[in-house]
Amino acid sequence: MIQNLNEHEREKLMASLNKGGQKLTPQREAVFSVLISKRDHPTVDEVFQRARETMPGMSLATVYNCLETFVACGLVRQVNHEREPTRYCPNLAPHAHFRDQATGRVHDIELPPEVLNSLRSILPPGFNSEVIEISFHGQASTTEPPPHA
Amino acid sequence: MIQNLNEHEREKLMASLNKGGQKLTPQREAVFSVLISKRDHPTVDEVFQRARETMPGMSLATVYNCLETFVACGLVRQVNHEREPTRYCPNLAPHAHFRDQATGRVHDIELPPEVLNSLRSILPPGFNSEVIEISFHGQASTTEPPPHA
DNA sequence: GTGAATGCAAAACCTTTGCAACTGG
């Protein structure tokens, strides 16, 4: 079930939207609420279905709009895997993703700074990158999320 | 321009196809030739355009078919980035990809074994992965491919 | 009040599928 945003979460949403010159709408609140109440990397359609539970009139295009806005504001990250529908992740800390090939589920994997640094070090001179995406693909012997998540 | 396969390349193609119980067709030769004569990670459509130069009658669906077959045989790898069209890479050595946000071009980045191992080590118990995808996203101050490629 | 956001539908885009005709081993 989807909860309303608590005060702190609402503050964070409003602050990020204001910084980007964006408005706080009920739809954006609902979508953001969906994302943080269950951090299971939902697809657009999954967000749509869940958001409709609390806001039946919302349209799919609006979900796309909201998510695009959040990405632009740095509130959430997109997770793409192969050609499957884009998933959305509110975890802003550096991390990798693990995709269970049996279930399709995506888990966050903690990424220690030293591993991130060793990755950065493989770039030859002249190649500058701020964004690194790391995704594992395999099978998990547990359906539990990894320890830290 | 697209060259014909040399003897060694043709052998390799035939061997891999045979191993997978697949036939060697002129279309597959043409597509494979496109991939190895310019290793710039072409999209399906780019492969299609280039292959048509030597084989005007070839259809887009056949390009999809050929590439799918090659992936299944382990001859090439798919490279997906965001929601852009899938690209194809004949470099089978472990490596990362760098996508230049200005040009859209994708470069191979060498991935030393120790970096690969340190990455593997971040998986918690119960998570087993054979496939790791690493992609950098940023700007290159050169249009030259990285040193090793 | 006003520019931005929403909702709806249609379009765009890449990819897959169905099927008849053909062909490689």
Added chain:
DNA sequence: CCAGTTGCAAAGGTTTTGCATTCAC
């Protein structure tokens, strides 16, 4: 010969776009 491959066209699923209406500030 014949299972597998091709070519064509149509369908599929996700995402984007156009535009009139509504709304947040």
